[in-house]
Amino acid sequence: MSATPKIEPIGAKVPEPRQNDPDTLARQIVEKLTYSICKHPEQARKYDWLRAVTLVVRDRIIDHWFPSTDRVRDSGDKRVYYLSMEFLIGRMLRDAINNLQLTGPIREALKRYNVELDMVELLEPDAALGNGGLGRLAACFMESMASTGVPGVGYGIRYVHGFFRQEIAEGAQVELPETWLVHGNPWEFERRDSSYEIGFGGKVLTQQEPGKPPRHVWRPAERVLAVAFDTPIVGWRGSQVNTLRLWSAQAVDPILLDAFNSGDHIGALVESNKAEAITRVLYPADSHQAGQELRLRQEYFFSAASLQDIIRRHLGENDSLDNLADKVAIQLNDTHPAVSVAELMRLLVDVHGYEWAKAWEITRATFGYTNHTLLPEALEHWPINLFERLLPRQMQIIYQINADVIREASQTGFDGAQISAISLIDEGNGRRVRMGQLAFVGSHAVNGVSALHTELMKETVFRNLHELYPERIQNKTNGVTPRRWLMECNPGLTGLLTEAIGPGFLDDIEKLRDADGLADDAAFREKFAAVKRANKGRLADLISDRLAITIDPGAIFDIQVKRIHEYKRQFLNIIEAIALYNQIRAHPEKDWTPRVKIFAGKAAPSYVQAKEIIHLANDVARVVNSDPSVRDLLKIVFIPNYNVSLAEIIMPAADLSEQISTAGLEASGTGNMKFALNGALTIGTLDGANVEMLEHLGEDNIFIFGLTADEVAQRRREAHSGRSIIDETPLLREALDAISAGVFAPESPARYHSLVSNLYNNDWWMICADFEAYWNTQRELDGLFLTQDAWQSKAVHNTARMGWFSSDRSIREYAKDIWQAGPGKVR
Ligand code: NBY
Structure with a gap:
């Protein structure tokens, strides 16, 4: 040629x-x-x-x-590869x-x-290839890498069906398939030339030549093809365009022709259906690990495809893999891609002939791992039998890594209990591989997503590994991209700020600080309030169109939108709404501040309590909204199908942002940042990034209540229950009595008995413990809203002081402290 x-x-x-x-x-x-x-x-x-x-x-x-x-x-600059099972992008x-x-x-x-x-x-x-915060963070990070000049590539899965569509039927959640690709997707480019074979199952052959270490060859029983689809991610002012590469699974042989020809028309397609199933659906769980074989297949499939791609690109530009860690940083977004640690070791040792110790050095220097949760039910651990059957060679490698780590720990003087805590194998409930431990030991840097969360990581799940590797854990507080979450979703506020402080903040969001003094400027406050009022009008129109509920844009828009989970305590918010409903009726003479409580969010389909909470919110809404004695002083709205696009309308329209998780359980939160950036005041616990918001905003500009993380831990040790608190708190007792009596579900009065009895018997999420503090803080906010000057002044301070919570700042910290990549890289 x-x-x-x-x-x-x-x-x-x-x-x-x-x-x-x-x-x-x-x-x-x-x-x-x-x-x-x-x-x-x-x-x-x-x-x-x-x-x-x-x-x-x-x-x-x-x-x-x-x-x-x-x-x-x-x-020849270093590239950053962000491996994530989820990218919750929304519209592009x-x-x-x-x-x-x-x-x-x-x-x-x-x-x-x-x-x-x-x-x-x-x-x-919407491209809804994610569940919630973790997936949306990945999308913000992709945009911020392009905007700050970090050469980043995202790797993930091209799910045919993204996060399910939620409908509410007679108050209850119904899940329907999501079909974002039906009209085609003009943003993606299929790259048939970047496709790789991915193996599963089979056996490992060991070849022993005299005088040499044994060589292992994995002979998978099954193979599927991973085909790349590329989507461009354009940064601010178009300065840089990065790539999001999503993998789609296809059968190596599209049809088994022999089977077809002999009349087995269904059997001829079995292979191809099985292969394509790997990337068909996103698992809709954000708080417990799915534990099914298909999920592990998804994890390995996209990890293995991404690593082959990274290595091929590296060897196209370099002579060997010796310098991999100088040219490549791979960030593991939670443990979902953690099998990559074992897979890279396999590629280095079995395929590229590295000796074990050298391969381990390269691997550790290449990976970083971000943890997003401490909830025990969300930590991934795979049954050894399943792992071994699907990934036999990777299982051997994990055993070997484990042996090395345990040896190191023993030499450091760790005792038996400490060693079983750090072991990659959980010997307890039926032997399992602990993916958190694998990701931790296989990475040179491990980070939490807020200051509090990082400290708790050191004290709880990774206590012993932190003792063994005290330098490894660091904090990287989350952020959100100000392009989508201010400029695009709130053009009114962006215009007003540009007029007031000039356009500098568009390129450096921390310049929003220049607007801080305007909190004392009555004319500015009025314009700021007018923008909010217009945004509230737009949300009111949406609610009227979709739900035929009329709300008053003059009322406080009090909003809680996020995944539905017991630890996020939507239930506490609903109980407070019921107590308020009771008080408005009991004291019609009082000067109540009109309030609209807005909820949105999806429950994992198998999460019974979360679905009951959705049902309750809808039941309470129906009763309260149709009660004339409330005189529109309280409205309750549950907006179905919360997604990124709906969030873009909601964030700019909030007066009050609900961030009320049980302290110690929300790793960071990012909705909290979007609301405050758009001028909402926060009512929240000392949890996740709320703690740092308090530092940046000042205590006059955020409304903190409730137990601290330490106090929650203490109460749990004391086997706290709600019973005595309920008995002593009439507001709470009356609200719970109303639920139990079937006031909100006359057709099925027992519907919420288990939700309520959980509060009496243990109150695990501290709803009773925090109720009174929450109620009192809400009433303080009622008072403040009547003094619009004071409220709007705090709202302006919120916008002006939230610049630090930009994902540009987060990305710069990752680039400097973990990746050693990007502009101003430290070599
Ligand atoms: O990650 C969230 C945290 O709850 C939130 O506090 C934090 O701000 C955000 C970004 O750091 N975690 C989250 O969204 N987790 C998931 O979506 C998720 C998804 C799948 C699985 C577990 C968690 N899983 O095991 O399959």
């Missing part, structure tokens, strides 16, 4: 750079309608416009994508348009055809 001629890509290097004026954009949109979609502009439907606009924007992203990729390759078009600064011109271009940009943007389905 003759040498390939050098072909310059068009785009960024064409003599004329692309014009971004409305005329050019309008012409190009019509060109896309005509030649890519094959529709006459006059016959174009809404979705055709969405596709055409997306393709025009995409061309501009590609113009930046090539140079970004070239720059990293040519510079608005983010891309905003980051490319094209909002004005595209809006203008579309107007020429009588098409509204906002309408077009709202047609895009």
Whole structure:
């Protein structure tokens, strides 16, 4: 073959750079309608416009994508690989348009055809490839890596069905399949040339040559193909475009032709169905490990594909894997990709011939691990039998790693109890592999996601490993991207701030501090309040359209949106609502502050109590909203199907943000940051990142109540129960009595008996213990809301002081302290 001629890509290097004026954009949109979609502009439907606009924007992203990729390759800079089972991205078009600064011109271009940009943007389905905070953090981090110039690649799974769609039927959650890909996905590029075989099962052959260490060869019984799909992630001002590479599973042989030809038409497709099942659905659990074989297959599938891809790229640019850790940082987003530690060891030792100790050194220097939970039920541990059957060689490697770690611990003087605590194998309930321990020992850095959470990691789940490796744990407090969570979701506030302090904060969000003094400026406060009022109006319209409930934008919008979980205590919020309902009726003469309590969130389909909490919220809403004696002083709304797009409407519309988890249990929270950045006041416990919000906001600007993490631990040791508190607290007792008497579920009065009896018998989540403090703080907020000047002044301080909670800051810390990569890298 003759040498390939050098072909310059068009785009960024064409003599004329692309014009971004409305005329050019309008012409190009019509060109896309005509030649890519094959529709006459006059016959174009809404979705055709969405596709055409997306393709025009995409061309501009590609113009930046090539140079970004070239720059990293040519510079030889270290790349960061973020391995995550979840990327909860939401819509992509608005983010891309905003980051490319094209909002004005595209809006203008579309107007020429009588098409509204906002309408077009709202047609895009959410990419909901995640459950909640962990997945959304991965999406914020991808955007921030591109915005801060970190050469990052995200690796994950291209689920055909993302997080389920939630409907509420007669008050209860119903789960329906999510189908984001039905209209095709213009953002992704299938890369058939980047596909890898992934093995499962089979056996390990050991070859022993005299005088040499034994060689192990894994002979898998099954193989499936991992095919890459790439999505560009464009950073702020288009400066850098990174790649999100998601793996899709396919059968190596699409059809078993012999079976088909002999008449077994179903059997001919069994293999291909089995392969494709691996990437078909996202597991909808955020607080307990799924424990099924398919889940372990998913974890290994995407870990193994990503590592093969990383190694292939590295060897394309370097002579060997000796310098892997100088050129590659791999971050494990929780333990879901932790099997990567064993897989990289297998590749280094079995495939690339490294001796064990050298391979271990490379592996540890390459990986970092982020922990997102201390909840015991969420810690992944796989039955040894299952692990061994699916991944026999990786199991051997884990045993060997374990032997090394245990030897080291014994030499350090660890006793039997300490050794069983650090062991990668749980010898207790039926022998299991502990993925947290594997991720910990296989990484050079392990981090928690808020200061408190990191301290608790050291004291609880990783107490003994921390003693063995005292330098390894560090903190990296979460953040959120200010592009999506301020600029895009709240253009009104962004405009007002730009007018007031100039546009500098758009490039450096900590400059929001310049607005802090404006809290004392009455004219500014009024404009700030007007923006909030307009955003509340927009949410009120949505609620009226979707649920036919009328709410007053003048009332306090008191909002709790997040996954439904006992530790997040939506139940506490509902009980407080019932107590307030009782008091409003008992004391009609009092000057009650009108309040709308808004809830949204999904329960894991198998989580019975969480589903009961959803049902209760809906039952209470129905009774309260239809009771004329409440005189609209209290409304309760449960908005179905909480997702990223709904959050973008909710965050800017809140007066009050509920962050009321049992202290010690919410690792960080990120919704807390989105609300406060948009000027909501927080009522919350000293938990997760609320603790640091208190430090940054000052105690006058956040409303903290309840037990501390230490106090919760203490009460749990004392076998605390709710009974005596309930007996002594009439407000609480009356609310619980009403629930138990079936006031909210007359058709099925026993529906909530177990929820209530849990409070009497143990109150594990400290709902009774914290009720009174919560109630009193709510009433304090009622009073404050009546003094709008004081409320709005605190709201301004919230926005002005939240800049530090940007994911740009988080990413810079990871880059400096863990990855040694990105601009200003420390070698
Ligand atoms: O991660 C969340 C934490 O609860 C929250 O406090 C924190 O702010 C956020 C980002 O650090 N954790 C979370 O969202 N976890 C999951 O979604 C999740 C998903 C799957 C599984 C466990 C947890 N799983 O075991 O399958």
